[in-house]
Amino acid sequence: MPPASTLDISAIVDLDRYPLDQPGSAGYRAALDAIQGDLDAFGCGVLKGFVRPEILAAMVEEADRMAPLAHRSFGRTNAYFTQDRDDLPESHPQRRFYDRSNAFVPADNFGAGSPLRAIYAWPPFADFIRTALRQQAFFPYADPLADVIINLTEEGAGFPWHFDTNNFTVTLAIQNGEAGGEFEYVPALRTAEDEHYEAVQAVLDDRSDRVRTLVLEPGDLQLFKGRYALHRVRPVEGATRRYVAIFSFVEKEGMVGSPERTRQLYGRVLPIHFERAGHRDDSLID
Numbered sequence: 086m087p088p089a090s091t092l093d094i095s096a097i098v099d100l101d102r103y104p105l106d107q108p109g110s111a112g113y114r115a116a117l118d119a120i121q122g123d124l125d126a127f128g129c130g131v132l133k134g135f136v137r138p139e140i141l142a143a144m145v146e147e148a149d150r151m152a153p154l155a156h157r158s159f160g161r162t163n164a165y166f167t168q169d170r171d172d173l174p175e176s177h178p179q180r181r182f183y184d185r186s187n188a189f190v191p192a193d194n195f196g197a198g199s200p201l202r203a204i205y206a207w208p209p210f211a212d213f214i215r216t217a218l219r220q221q222a223f224f225p226y227a228d229p230l231a232d233v234i235i236n237l238t239e240e241g242a243g244f245p246w247h248f249d250t251n252n253f254t255v256t257l258a259i260q261n262g263e264a265g266g267e268f269e270y271v272p273a274l275r276t277a278e279d280e281h282y283e284a285v286q287a288v289l290d291d292r293s294d295r296v297r298t299l300v301l302e303p304g305d306l307q308l309f310k311g312r313y314a315l316h317r318v319r320p321v322e323g324a325t326r327r328y329v330a331i332f333s334f335v336e337k338e339g340m341v342g343s344p345e346r347t348r349q350l351y352g353r354v355l356p357i358h359f360e361r362a363g364h365r366d367d368s369l370i371d
Contacts, residue, residue, distance in 0.1 A: 090203035097140050097200045098207075103132060105209040113213075120217050120308060128272020128314060129299060130217065135306035136257065140200055144259045147199060148190075148235050148328040155188035155237055156352035164247045164285065164315060166346040178285040183245035190235040191351045192228070201257070201330045205233045214255055214334060217308060223253075226333035228341035228358075230351045235259070238266060238327040243320035246289060248275070248369075249311030250342045255332040258301035263323025268299045270309065270316035277313075280369065288315055301329075312369075 098105070104112040120130035136144070161182040163169075170179050195202045204210055205225070215223035226232040238244070240262070271288055274295070275281045287293040301307060309316075321327045342350075344358045 090199075090206045091197045092200060092203040094203055094207045097136055097203055098210075099134060099137050103135060105213045108209075108212075108216075117213070117217060121219075124217065124308065127297060129270065129297070129307065129309040131299070131301065131308075132306040133302070134304045136200075136204075136304045138304065141259065141303050144200055144330075145328065147201070148237065148259055148326075151190045151194055151235060152188075152237055152326070154194050155190045155235070156350065157186075157188040158349060158352065159184075159186045160349070161185065162245065162247070162349065164245075164289075166247065166250075166343075166349055168345070176286065178280075178282050178289060181286075181289050185245055186242040187244050188237045188239070188242075189350050190237065191230040191353075192233045193230060195233050199233075201233050201235070201332075204257070205332050211334065214253070214308065218253055218310075220253070220336065222336045224335055224338045224340075226335050226341070227339045227361075228333070228347070229355060230347060230353070231342055232333055234331050234333075236327075236329045236331060238262065238318060238321045238329075240322065240324055241320055244318040246315050246317045248313070248315060250346055252310060252312040252336050253334045254309060254311035255334065256301075256307045257330040257332070258303050258305045258307070259328035259330055260303055260326065261301075262321035262327040263325050265319050265322040266327040267319040268301065268307075268316065269296055269319065270299070270314050271295045271297070272309065272314045274315045275313050275369070277369065285315060 103116050104110050107113050116132060120132060123130035162185045163179055163182050167179060173180055274284055341358055341361045344354050344362060347358050348354050
């Protein structure tokens with residue numbers, strides 16, 4: 086079980102602007118209406134300046150301190166983090182592999198003193214996210230390596246087109262690079278029942294008019310359905326690292342990442358990943 090936070094959430098989240106602990110307040114209603122409107126219209130919702138400016142320096146310091154603990158991986162991957170299928174045509178999305186150079190700090194590095202852990206462990210945060218996404222079934226990600234992580238992207242690195250393992254991805258921008266690092270996504274490209282390979286192939290071929298671009302500023306909180314939205318991060322330019330925290334939630338209690346994907350992203354696999362392999366509600370290939 087993740088450690089309980091020892092930090093005061095009011096020093097981290099801007100509760101004056103986003104009173105998530107007061108569901109009946111006008112401020113709560115305004116935040117909810119705004120992010121649901123964005124989710125409905127664009128498939129992605131953002132709360133600008135979600136964390137207080139003064140805490141960002143501590144978050145950058147934490148990310149700098151944790152950076153040596155990140156698992157850096159360099160390789161080639163498809164959008165599903167699956168192995169090649171020589172029984173499929175070479176143009177099939179499962180056979181389209183791209184260079185991947187990225188780094189993730191696993192969740193078991195963020196203890197009770199982490200402001201990121203404090204946000205994730207704060208019950209009103211999860212309640213608000215669930216309400217914003219209009220979800221009945223909504224649970225913290227049970228993966229001990231992946232519930233709260235930092236993605237760090239260094240000069241020349243990015244992340245190619247991919248789908249997420251977990252249904253709901255919530256990210257917090259901590260630090261941007263000097264240039265590049267744009268987040269591109271295609272909302273609702275697949276469903277729980279259909280991979281929609283032709284639509285995926287159109288994106289990979291740069292033939293789709295559904296691609297959206299989002300530039301987040303440090304302190305912004307983003308919500309989107311990463312399990313169904315194909316997305317990527319453009320290569321970062323300059324010596325300054327791009328830091329993004331990722332908070333993960335799922336629709337089925339007890340879910341963790343697949344062994345194959347976990348090893349690729351974090352460099353190690355725990356017994357729980359084998360014990361719960363295939364513990365999902367959908368029939369998607371990843």
